[in-house]
Amino acid sequence: MTKRTSAKYKLDRRMGENIWGRPKSPVNRREYGPGQHGQRRKGKVSDFGLQLRAKQKLKGYYGDLTEKQFKKIFVEAERQRGDTGELLIGLLERRLDAVVYRSKFVPTIFAARQFVNHGHVTVNGQRVNIASYRVGEGDVVEVRDKSKQMALVLEAAGLPERDVPDYLEVDHSKMKATFVRTPGLSDVPYPVLMEPNLVIEYYAQN
CATH class of the missing domain: 3.10.290.10 (RNA-binding S4 domain)
Known part of the structure; x- marks a missing residue:
């Protein structure tokens, strides 16, 4: 069906969430991450780690966009008048x-x-x-x-x-x-919590 079949399941496991709400997601069976070290106990995640995770989750949800593609959309949202997070979601949904x-x-x-x-x-x-x-x-x-x-x-x-x-x-x-x-964040039926505010923080600091 698509070249990204294995990658999307790895993305689910890396995030530890079934980000598309699919019944066949491996997270439904194994909540730990992929790879030989996936079952290690998770330590406390830093603020940067939370921000990065939020960006990767949102970017991955829309077909695992490249960093260049995603940042271009973010920059456009940032330039517009209004709530950057809401504008980012609107642009992605369009x-x-x-x-x-x-x-x-x-x-x-x-x-x-x-x-x-x-x-x-x-x-x-x-x-x-x-x-x-x-x-x-x-x-x-x-x-x-x-x-x-x-x-x-x-x-x-x-x-x-x-x-x-x-x-x-x-x-x-x-x-x-x-x-x-054009929808806002609350209009979009994400199966998991998306946090565009953390994406904004990520780009503000990096």
Whole structure:
């Protein structure tokens, strides 16, 4: 399905949390980290460690973005007027791969990136194959006709572990989603606690 299958499970275990809420996450069976030293008792985490962990968790949730990609989004959020943490979440949720994932067109954020890159999605009727493409309020994202019967698309719509958030209007019979509004932190259905305030602290000190 995606090149990142093993990496996403390692990310879950490294964080010690099931960050996507998937039933097959190894954290459901083993709460310790990966590797031969994963079962060692955890010591007290420093403030820097907490900030780094918050950044890695948020960055990982959106398909394990590169540091360059993530920091670019953070810098843009910081330049805008308003709450930087809320703006950061809004910008991340406006990524096309995130919208495809939230709309339950595919089962994972990693699959969403690949799905977009392979040209299976249109925005306002125009094919877009850039996962980082920024969706605007009122934009219509749709699975192309020839892709609507793909196995992963049919599988995703029936997944019970997550719901479509209310800032999207989705018609699964047509495989079409409208991005109604830009969400804030409290609107986003994260399975685990995300702390963008710690991400801001991390970049302020590093």
